[in-house]
Amino acid sequence: MPRADVVVIGAGLSGLACAAELAGSGASVFLAAKGMASTHWTHGGLDVAAPDGASTSRDGIARLAGSAGHPYARMSDHVADAVAAHRARLDGTAVAMVGDLDMPLAPIPTALGALRPAAILPMGQGAAVGPWEGQGLLLLGIGHFRDSWVDYAARNLTAGAWPGGPAEIRAVTADLPGLDARNNLNARTLAVLFDDPAWRARALAAMAAVVPPGAWRIGVPAVLGLEAHAEIHAHAQEVLGGAVFEMPSLPPSVPGVRLFDELRRRITAAGGRIQVGFDVVEVERDGRRVRAIHTEAASRTLRLAADTFVLATGGIAGEGIRAHRGRRLEERVFGLPVTAPNDSEWFSDDPMQPHPIESLGIDVDDHLRPIDPTGQPVLENVRVIGSSLAGMRYLEQRCGDGVAITSAHVVARSLAARSAAA
Ligand SMILES: Cc1cc2nc3c(=O)[nH]c(=O)nc-3n(C[C@H](O)[C@H](O)[C@H](O)COP(=O)(O)OP(=O)(O)OC[C@H]3O[C@@H](n4cnc5c(N)ncnc54)[C@H](O)[C@@H]3O)c2cc1C
Incomplete structure (x- = not known):
């Protein structure tokens, strides 16, 4: 029965970055994911913030931070550190990044x-x-x-x-x-x-x-x-x-696969464990704390206990959140409350444009703990990162990767500081 300091659920950019940083800081980490993530679909670059009119990523972050409810509204001070940490992780590898937050956003061909x-x-x-x-x-x-x-x-x-x-x-x-x-x-x-x-x-x-x-x-x-x-x-x-x-063209995205492989190497080299093909099927709770999750592996169910659980399941695109008939929304692991635009705003008239529905997700407090509509933490030892967070339109604002690594960094740093103090 594995036990870890932190169990990360999801193997997208946010879950991988968080697990890599935590494992690097000496925490015991187990990352479990249902399947491959948007790394395998997208371009493998780092879209930090490029809303309409932004001249640089830093300018884009400032614009998005001014928009109430956007993840950058509470995390914008941490983006530069998160980008630096992410780049440092990849430096010297084949997926090392070029460019920075102050470089002009340039049009590149798709x-x-x-x-x-x-x-x-x-x-x-x-x-x-x-x-x-x-x-x-x-x-x-x-x-x-x-x-x-x-x-x-x-x-x-x-x-x-x-x-x-x-x-x-x-x-x-x-x-x-x-x-x-x-x-x-x-x-x-x-x-x-x-x-x-x-x-x-x-x-x-x-x-x-x-x-x-x-x-x-x-x-x-x-x-x-x-x-x-x-x-x-x-x-x-x-x-x-x-x-x-x-x-990059149609999936599988080779740049994304390289990024996934490199981050997986970082996690395992630092002593972390990562298992893909592990859907979370059950949660054990003790009041407002989660004791363990159960994942369905190939031939058995595996119980994973931890002090903290990081939800990195990617929101609606990652299948961490499902929309059912009647527009009922379900966060699939912990049953957390989902915040979404009004029904009438789910779809835009232009099928070629990103839909407002992509802004749905989990509302959180400053520690990135999930909260209820009154602002109280729903589960005290759960953190939410990446595209599971409510309030961004990552395709339109081109901020999904930046929010993924920044929320991962914020959570990893605060958990590492807490275990150092204990
Ligand atoms: C097709 C596509 C194109 C995109 N293009 C862009 C772009 O151009 N720019 C941009 O900024 N952002 C884009 N995004 C957003 C992208 O998702 C983010 O940039 C970022 O990579 C999100 O990562 P994530 O870790 O939050 O989630 P994801 O990459 O979605 O990963 C979710 C992970 O959680 C796992 N999971 C889900 N449910 C469970 C469960 N019940 N149990 C266990 N594991 C579970 C999944 O298997 C997966 O491993 C795109 C997304 C998609 C899908």
């Missing part, structure tokens, strides 16, 4: 040929930001890989407005060795192929053969290796003769 604002990115995507100064953008696609649409993306980028953008946008496609014989080719399969030095050398030579003469920055699908990414990225720049950046 795989569909839209633009999104970004400032802090994994090293392999870093060349997407920065002034273009007369350079062209070359989108280099991979033949037979159905999740990359470089001609479509180039058309969209050329047709849309891109102030200060590239002098020219062009798309080319390279046929890489042996891909025509594969029926099912996704980003992860390609990344594993790139990890093989012999295949990679032939693939990069085929890619170099389609690069036209000129001064290009080259966008490629985000498939440049899982295990040897830093080496492969450097090799690609050398062979293709220009700054190369990865463009």
Whole structure:
């Protein structure tokens, strides 16, 4: 029957960052998650805050902190420390981040040929930001890989407005060795192929053969290796003769998988335990305290007891909160009260825009304990982090990653300080 100082529930960016920081501070940590998280869907960068009109992430944080009920309204003083701690965790690895809170938010191209604002990115995507100064953008696609649409993306980028953008946008496609014989080719399969030095050398030579003469920055699908990414990225720049950046596309997100793998390594190297495939099915309580949770593993139920439980289940997108018929909302682990917009505001008229429903979540106090509508803590030894928190619209405000690592940092630091004092 495992017992830990802290049990973290959820293996998204918030749960992983919290468990890594806690384990690094000497706490015994057990992270249990039902499944993989939004790391495996998203771009693997760090969206800290980019609401409309923000010039830098720091400016974005200030704007969001002024909005009542937003998680940054109570945590904005901790964002810089959290970003520094997160970057320090990843420095020296293949998922090290470039950029900072004061860098101008620059439009970078997506795989569909839209633009999104970004400032802090994994090293392999870093060349997407920065002034273009007369350079062209070359989108280099991979033949037979159905999740990359470089001609479509180039058309969209050329047709849309891109102030200060590239002098020219062009798309080319390279046929890489042996891909025509594969029926099912996704980003992860390609990344594993790139990890093989012999295949990679032939693939990069085929890619170099389609690069036209000129001064290009080259966008490629985000498939440049899982295990040897830093080496492969450097090799690609050398062979293709220009700054190369990865463009994430459909899941599985290879940059997100790399981030997950690196954070998992950090947790286990510091003595923490992490188990994915463990759905929480039962909770033991003692008044306003949780004694233990039970998780359903492959062949048995596992009881996990702890002093503190950190809920990092990702809100509605992570399935930590479910919406039932009749618009009944359920927080699935502890049955916590859920705060949501009025029924009439759940959906916007424009299906292509993020829906207001994404702001639903758990209200918390300054210790990030869940509270009831009167402001009283519902459970004293539970903390809520990440997208489970109420009050943000992460797709519109581009603040989901920043809130994830900041809430993780706030909780990890306060729990570490408490155990040091005990
Ligand atoms: C498709 C998609 C795109 C996004 N794009 C952006 C973006 O561009 N910018 C941005 O800022 N944010 C974006 N987000 C928000 C993103 O969720 C946050 O940025 C951040 O990564 C949230 O992490 P999290 O740890 O809170 O939750 P998640 O990453 O959702 O992780 C939740 C974890 O909890 C686990 N879990 C859930 N229920 C249970 C249970 N009962 N028992 C055990 N485990 C459970 C899940 O299996 C998972 O491991 C996006 C989210 C999604 C889904």
